Amino acid sequence: MNTFRIVIVSLVVGFTGCTALPPVSQGPIEDHDVMIEPEVEPTVIISGVDDDIVVQSSSEIGEDELIEKPNKAIVPVAPSSIEAAPKNAAVVALLDSAKQQKQGGELRSAQTSLQRAQRIAPREPEVYYDLAKVHIELEDYGLAEQVALKGVSIVQGQPKQLHKFWTLIADIRTVAGNKSGAKKAKEIADRY
Amino acid sequence: MATKKTPKRSRRNKKTVKPSLTIKLFKFLLKLMLVAVILMGLGLIYLDNQVRQKFEGKRWALPAKVYARPLELYVGRPLSIAELKIELRGLGYQFVKKVTQLGQAEFSSTKAIISSRGFKFADGVEHAQKLILEFSGEMLSGLSDHRGTSLTLIRLEPVLIGGIYPLNNEDRDLIQLQDAPQGLADALIAIEDRSFYQHHGVSPRGIARAMWVNIKVGRFVQGGSTLTQQLIKNFYLTSDRTLARKLLEIPMALLLELHYSKDEILEAYLNEVFLGQEGARAIHGFGLASQYYFAQPIQELKLHQVALLAGMVKGPTSHNPRRYAEKAKARRDLVLKALYDTGKIDEKQYQSAVAKPLGIVKQASLLKGAYPAYLDLVKRQLRQSYDDEDLRSEGLRVFTSLDPIAQNKAEIALLKTIKNLEGKHGEKVKDLQGSMVVTEPQTGEVLAIIGGRKTRYQGFNRALDAVRPIGSLVKPAVYLTALEQGYTLVSELDDSPYSLAIKGSPDWQPQNFNHKSHGIVPLHTALAHSYNLSTARLGMEVGLDKVINTLQRLGVKRPIDSYPSLLLGAQGLSPFEVATMYQTIAANGFQMPLRTIRLVTDSVGEELSRYPFKLKQTISSNSIHLLQYSLQEVTRVGTARSIYWQLPEHINVAGKTGTSDDQRDSWFAGFTGNRLAVVWLGRDDNAPLPFTGSGGALRVWTSYMTTETLDSFTSVAPEGIEYLWIDQESGELSAETCLNAQQLPFLLGTGPTLSVDCIGQNKEVSPSPPFGGWMNNWFR
CATH class of the missing domain: 3.30.2060.10 (Penicillin-binding protein 1b domain)
Structure with a gap:
């Protein structure tokens, strides 16, 4: 068994050495959940319950091993901006119907369409921009501003979008009667 | 008869003696008759009113x-x-x-x-x-x-x-006559009331025929009631077999026929009739019966199926096809025979239908009742805005965000992992329980809830009501508080033994899990590896009240006791509350109420209320970004790193393990870009477990996530954040090409100012493909 383990361990170590980052010493790992015995069990493929093949360890893997992959990936650096993926046709359709519904005064329907779009594409800035505008029409300025701020958190690093969202926030604050807040938002918008 | 008349005759004789008295009596009788007629008339009017009112009003309390x-x-x-x-x-x-x-x-x-x-x-x-x-x-x-x-x-x-049922526990799905396959009406008429379209509510021929049959058999086998009478009996009258009821049945049937068409009566009958019992829930009407026995809408039923349902009218309990299949089939075939005899179906149809099996679905495949824990939460949220009476009777439609696919996967992951743990630990994990909450982190919608390992059991809902110490799951709140107060990810924390004097109590002396101290450690390392000593010290430095305030801003509503042990997770929370807390972290500091209900409409689909996407930023995006980085370190190199033995490296995951004192509770809370899940494992009797958060709950979590199509968790670095190369040993500035260098985020201007000498060139970082290209993608 021991020989078997050593073979498996060296296979695992060798494999990960080939695929992960170059060696970066982390010092010994000491966990809240400290484990004693190095123990790696072979990975086997068993057939799952739902027609799918599930890859699963024959026993347990996890913190129980002190065996480390020598090059554990460090946390990837967050990008300074993520351009929204091209819009899915379904999202385009929902945004379009929301626009029509809003123009026709059907604000609740517009809200429903936008929330459907949000579930499909939660990182699509236009969803939040349009949703904030619907909340302005519904005179829920507090929520309109929060939705717009959510948009800001999504469009970080995209000056055009940031300008658009901060201008929207300035507008919301103006209609809500928050003059100083509106001025601040306008100043931020003007930076982009 | 004759004997009864005798006293009258004698009275008449007296009348001849006193004619004035006779006239008086005659007049009195006349009046009495008049009164009787008026009373009867009034009674009829009242009865008529009753018949019409109930038939035209809201006929049933609809769940x-x-x-x-x-x-x-x-x-x-x-x-x-x-x-x-x-x-x-x-x-x-x-x-x-x-x-x-x-x-x-x-x-x-x-x-x-x-x-x-x-x-x-x-x-x-x-x-x-x-x-x-x-x-x-x-x-x-x-x-x-x-x-x-x-x-x-x-x-x-x-x-x-x-559903949320009326107090009489009658459940029904209303249908219209045209929804029902023609075979259903034909079958009912053929087997129950062949002259339905000819009689006026009561069928003397039917009664005569029934009596003849009864006499022939020598016992009571047929009632001769028309469908109209049956409807009257079920709809208007109590089930007691009293004479008064019998006497009322006939005039009411006649009145009903007077006012309403045959089709209206038949439609009411289709919806009223009792067709089965499931626990306390009574199955009424063919619409629901079709779902209950065949898991299909009534429109889709075939001849042999409608014949079975029509046959069950006679005795849904004695002909229950799930319990008495043979009896039910015999009755079904009798209905088919009646259809054939009355010329409604031809021989070919008859033979083909008789040859078919019953085709009943197992009860288990009906999803009604499959999600008691989720439904429990829906009901609690509904009761905040609706009266119980309205929920039970108005036929409201409640649209939730439950995702049956996610729920199915979560249940399999939980049950499979518990089974594995039982296999490994045996008796030590006897009666192990678990619960789970799954949400969509971007929208705050709850996708799945598991309240215990018996997932269909309507009992104790652990996801909502098991308030258990959260252990290290509290630590993100402590570190977030520190980061908001100016600490950085490389701030040096002291992980040496710690003792706090508390008035009137023994000193508080927390321990690390391995009973070792780690000396001076950088803040991000202390969180990634969940060190207790440094966390306790840090928490006391930033202030207990501040930590409590952070917990509240993360969405915890429960009153929190201000004890130092709070810092290591002595506070109890339910899995649902933990999900609320981590949801705020996943959603970049925007607190959002976890939603189960999207919309409530009335019975015809008109909107009554909606529960829109709501949010409020309570933590700055800069601070939350630093915390999100640390929680990803937990999964990359910390206590939850086993995640990547099963999940692919390109999926970023942030999360935290938690283990309460004496390992009584095993927790994991974590999220990817599109799924957040909180898992709790423990025992109802609070006994210690042979595993930690990562040894138990994390396995359930990982097992679940491997079955989902995951988006990587990626948050854009806010403008106020810069990433710097840091020397891991000293925490000072380093360079990309140096050994032991790691990129860490800092609030602009708060990074270290001193640089260390590059100890050695990390040659493999040089832009030699394929690693260089890969690295550049990440670190651009």
Whole structure:
């Protein structure tokens, strides 16, 4: 068994050495959940319950091993901006119907369409921009501003979008009667 | 008769003696008769009023119906054929070789053809149509109608997951006469009341025939009641077999027929009749019975199925096809024979129907009642805005965000892992319990809830009501408080033994899990490895009240005791509360109420109330970014690093393990870009467990996530954040090419100012492909 383990361990170590980052010493790992015995069990493929093949360890893997992959990936650096993926046709359709519904005064329907779009594409800035505008029409300025701020958190690093969202926030604050807040938002918008 | 008349005669004799008295008596009798006639008239008017009022008013207390989210279909949607099958099973679709009618589906290896039933949503109608779905891998790659025209977006009908029943526990799905297959009315009339369309409510011929049959058999086998009388009996009168009831039945039947058409009466009958019992719930009407016995809407039933239901009217308990299959089949075949005898079906139809098996579904496949824990939360949220009476009687429709596919996967992951743990630890994990909450981190919608390992059991809902110490799950709140107060990820923390004097109590002396101290450690390392000593010291430095305030801003509403042990997770929270807390972290500092209900409409689909996407930023995006980084370190190199033995490296995950004192509770809370899940394992009697958070709950979590199509968690670095290369030993500035260098985020201007000498060139970081290109992608 021991020989078997050593073979498996060296296979695992060798494999990960080939695929992960170059060696970066982390010092010994000491966990809240400290484990004693190095123990790696072979990975086997068993057939799952739902027609799918599930890859699963024959026993347990996890913190129980002190065996480390020598090059554990460090946390990837967050990008300074993520351009929204091209819009899915379904999202385009929902945004379009929301626009029509809003123009026709059907604000609740517009809200429903936008929330459907949000579930499909939660990182699509236009969803939040349009949703904030619907909340302005519904005179829920507090929520309109929060939705717009959510948009800001999504469009970080995209000056055009940031300008658009901060201008929207300035507008919301103006209609809500928050003059100083509106001025601040306008100043931020003007930076982009 | 004759003897009765004798006293009258004698009275008459007296009258001749005193004619004035006779006249008086005659007049009195006349008056009495008049009064009787008036009273009878009044009675009839009253009865008539009763008959009409109940028939024209709201006839039944209709339970609220609760639906899962409708499955949205569009090209590009992550969806496998296996997942589609889970959904369609919940909807009672029949899987066939070739789709010929509504509610059927056929599959090949990369294609599915389904004949959808359509549904009237509050915001529009989805029409029934034949859909052709193409799959490539785990994605829907094509969607078109039967003519091959591609479709942009389609909603399948939502799975009905439960109801909120009237106090009499009668459950029914109302149908209209035209919904029912013609065979159903024919069968009912053939077996129960052949002269239904001829009589006026009561059938003397029917009664005579019944009496003749009874006499022939020598006992009471037929009642001779018309369908109208049966309706009167069930709809207006009590079930007591009293003479008064019998006497009322006939005039009421006549009155009902006087006012309403045969079809109106038949429709009411179809909805009223009792057809089965499931625990306390009484199954009424053919609409629900069709779902209950066949998991299909009534429109889709075939001749042999409607014949079975029509036959059950006689005695739903004694002819229950699940318990007395033979008796039920005999009765069904009798109905078919009656149909044949009355010429409603030909011999071929008769022979083919008689040859069919009963085709009853197992109770378990009905999803109604399959999600008691989720439904429990829905009810609690509904009761905040609706009266119980309205929920039980107005036929409200409640549209939730429950995702039957996610729920199914979560249940399998939890049960499978518990079984594995039992296999490994034996007696030590006897009666192990678990619960789980799954949400969509971007929208705050709750997708799945598991309240215990008996997932269909309506008992103690651990996801909501098991308030257990959260252990290290509290630490993000402590570190977030510190980061907001100016600490950085490389701030040096002291992880040496710690003792705090508390007035009137023994000193508080927390321990690390391994009873070792780690000296001076950088802040991010202390969180990644969940060190207790440094966390306790840090928490006391930033202030208990501040930590409590942070917990509240993360969404915890429960009053929190200000004890130092709070810092290491002595505070109890339910898994649902933990999900609320981590949701705020996943959503970049925006607190959002976890939502189960999207919309409530009345019984015809008019919107009554909605529960829109709401949010409020309570933590700055800069601080939350630093915390999110640290929680990703937990999963990359910290206590939850086993995640990457199963999940692919390119999926970023943030999370935290938690273990309470003496290992009584095993927790994990974590999220990817599109799934947040909180898992708790423990025992109801609070006994210690042979594993920690990572040894138990994390396994459930990972097992679940491997079955989902995951988006990587990626948050854009806010403008106030810069990433710097840091020397891991000293925490000072380093460079990309140096050994032991790690990129860490800092608030602008708060990074270290001193640089260390580059100890050695990390040669492999030089831009030699393939690693260089890969690295550059990440570190651009």
